[in-house]
Amino acid sequence: MNIAIINGPNLNLLGSREPEIYGSQTFEQYLDVMKASFPGVLFHYFQSNVEGELIDEIQRIGFTYDGIILNPGGYTHTSVALGDAIAAITTPVIEVHISNIFGREEFRKLSHVSAKAKGVISGLGIKGYALAAGYFL
Numbered sequence: 001m002n003i004a005i006i007n008g009p010n011l012n013l014l015g016s017r018e019p020e021i022y023g024s025q026t027f028e029q030y031l032d033v034m035k036a037s038f039p040g041v042l043f044h045y046f047q048s049n050v051e052g053e054l055i056d057e058i059q060r061i062g063f064t065y066d067g068i069i070l071n072p073g074g075y076t077h078t079s080v081a082l083g084d085a086i087a088a089i090t091t092p093v094i095e096v097h098i099s100n101i102f103g104r105e106e107f108r109k110l111s112h113v114s115a116k117a118k119g120v121i122s123g124l125g126i127k128g129y130a131l132a133a134g135y136f137l
């Protein structure tokens with residue numbers, strides 16, 4: 001089984017800043033935990049701070065992979081184009097947010113991705129990625 005994890009802007013800073021919101025683990029450390037927890041899964045990890053690069057990657061893998069776990073970061077709330085890309089592919093997407101986007105500022109309550117995603121996990125910390133992977137099994 002091939003599952004892609006795609007992280008959007010600033011998520012490369014995980015583990016180094018704002019640990020009270022985003023935790024103190026780097027994503028690379030967490031990815032090792034996920035690989036050990038799901039030995040039958042091949043995880044492909046991609047992170048970019050660039051909207052077009054995220055869309056290119058979604059289009060590249062979005063017709064062959066078994067699942068995509070996507071944290072679009074701040075683009076969640078601004079990017080119609082990212083929502084369009086998810087609507088255009090056949091691979092199911094689970095939207096994941098580390099923090100609870102409904103318990104923060106008003107502007108975070110809007111997602112251009114949620115309606116196009118299979119489902120949404122928000123506010124369960126970095127564990128949300130493993131919960132999303134479990135859905136695909």
Ligand code: CA2
Binds near residue numbers: 009010014015097099
């Ligand atoms: O809670 C999430 O996962 C978010 O997608 C994170 C985004 C935010 O804009 C969304 O509203 C919710 C921000 C990502 C910033 O990530 C950082 C990680 C560590 C330190 C600083 C920023």
